[in-house]
Amino acid sequence: MTHNKNTSDTSKAFANYVAEKAIRDLRENKIMSSVVAYELDRAPFIDALRQHVRPEDKELVFALIGSPDRNISYLGVDLLQSIKNEDGEFPPEGESWGKWGMLSYFRSP
Amino acid sequence: MDKIKDDAYKQRALAEYVAPKVMDDMRSGKTISLDLVSDIHKRPFIDELRKLVRPTDKQFIFKLIKSSHQRIVIFGIGLMMPIRTEEGVREFLFDLWDTSDDKHLKARLTHRLMDYDDLPIDRHKEIRKFVQDNWNLWLSQVKEYYDGSENYLDKLQQVLRDTGFPKTKLWMRLYQSMVYEDKQAVRQFLEGYTKSDAPLAAEVAYELIAQIHEEA
Numbered sequence: 001m002t003h004n005k006n007t008s009d010t011s012k013a014f015a016n017y018v019a020e021k022a023i024r025d026l027r028e029n030k031i032m033s034s035v036v037a038y039e040l041d042r043a044p045f046i047d048a049l050r051q052h053v054r055p056e057d058k059e060l061v062f063a064l065i066g067s068p069d070r071n072i073s074y075l076g077v078d079l080l081q082s083i084k085n086e087d088g089e090f091p092p093e094g095e096s097w098g099k100w101g102m103l104s105y106f107r108s109p
Numbered sequence: 110m111d112k113i114k115d116d117a118y119k120q121r122a123l124a125e126y127v128a129p130k131v132m133d134d135m136r137s138g139k140t141i142s143l144d145l146v147s148d149i150h151k152r153p154f155i156d157e158l159r160k161l162v163r164p165t166d167k168q169f170i171f172k173l174i175k176s177s178h179q180r181i182v183i184f185g186i187g188l189m190m191p192i193r194t195e196e197g198v199r200e201f202l203f204d205l206w207d208t209s210d211d212k213h214l215k216a217r218l219t220h221r222l223m224d225y226d227d228l229p230i231d232r233h234k235e236i237r238k239f240v241q242d243n244w245n246l247w248l249s250q251v252k253e254y255y256d257g258s259e260n261y262l263d264k265l266q267q268v269l270r271d272t273g274f275p276k277t278k279l280w281m282r283l284y285q286s287m288v289y290e291d292k293q294a295v296r297q298f299l300e301g302y303t304k305s306d307a308p309l310a311a312e313v314a315y316e317l318i319a320q321i322h323e324e325a
Contacts, residue, residue: 013144018123021130035122 012044019048026060037064038071046078053082121153128157135169143180150184151254162191167198174201183217193224215239216247219281226275233280233308240284252288262289262298276307283313287320296321 022040025032032040040049053061061083064076131149135141149158162170170192173185186205192198206218219236222228240247255261265286268274283302286295295317302314 011144011148013142014148017130017145018127021127033122033126035119036126039119039123 010044012048015044015048016051018045019052022049023052023057026064027057029060032072034069034071037069037075041071041075041078046075049079050082053079055083058083117153121157124153124157128154128161131158132161132166135173136166138169141173141181141184143178146180146184150180150187155187155254158188159191162188164192164195167192167195171201179211179214183214186214186217186221189221190224193221199225212243212246213250216243216250219247223278223281226277228277230308233277237280237309237313240281247284248287251285255288262286262291262294265289266298276310279305279307280309280313283310283317287317292321292324 018040022032022036022045039045057079061076061079064079065073067073067076127149131141149155166188170185170188173188174182176182176185186202189198189202193202202218202221206215206222209215209218216239219240222232222236265282269279269282279302283299286298289295299314299318299321302310303318305311305314
């Protein structure tokens with residue numbers, strides 16, 4: 001789901017800085033634009049974001065997935081792996097969201 | 110996936126998103142890492158940061174330029190553009206220009222000095238001589254700054270057509286056009302300025318046309 005193309009010459013430090021802001025904004029329910037979500041769903045931003053997302057962020061990840069904006073929704077799907085518990089399992093709601101997200105992905109052009 | 114193909118648009122959106130945090134962090138005295146500076150001291154990020162600079166930011170910007178790290182000093186100088194008319198800024202920039210032996214720093218400074226449209230012709234000549242004497246360094250910095258900018262020459266022409274563009278900056282913009290890879294397009298662009306009455310512009314246009322001819 002993550003875009004294949006790496007954002008050119010973006011350092012890990014910058015990606016981490018942006019990811020910190022993004023996760024803080026998401027936890028505060030701030031609205032994220034579609035184009036920013038699109039950029040954050042690319043390496044190295046998505047890798048940095050995954051480091052910051054915790055299992056307790058599951059509600060916000062579900063909210064992203066449920067967004068009517070596909071770029072925001074896909075970002076949420078790509079963050080699903082970060083909300084698995086210590087045993088590597090999704091929270092109960094996550095299974096269905098994960099399946100929905102993957103289905104949505106495979107149906108997309 | 111809703112594909113967004115315009116890279117410049119995406120970069121601009123990301124810059125608009127992150128710039129307020131950078132400014133808030135700097136205003137609150139947080140340290141900006143060297144690695145981060147490399148990413149934000151280029152377009153479009155620096156443009157978005159400059160939009161947010163206020164006169165009261167002079168305080169933290171002066172702290173940046175006292176850093177022991179050259180990259181942070183240069184970043185601080187880059188942020189001075191919007192506050193160039195504030196008390197002490199012009200004096201600082203010209204003192205630095207007159208006293209520094211650091212060519213990297215001075216190459217960056219050339220752009221800030223040219224923000225002043227009332228420079229005497231001797232200053233123009235002095236800055237131009239520096240650009241000529243340090244051509245590869247100066248041009249590589251310009252390239253780094255415009256990294257990823259698409260249609261650079263078209264955008265430059267738009268800037269020059271703007272009635273608000275100060276003629277005094279023209280000669281340096283002509284030198285900047287050399288970052289564009291299609292040198293025949295640059296030569297055609299430069300030919301439009303061989304009769305310019307702006308300071309040094311016609312001389313620079315002829316100089317660069319000759320350089321392109323030699324390199325062809």
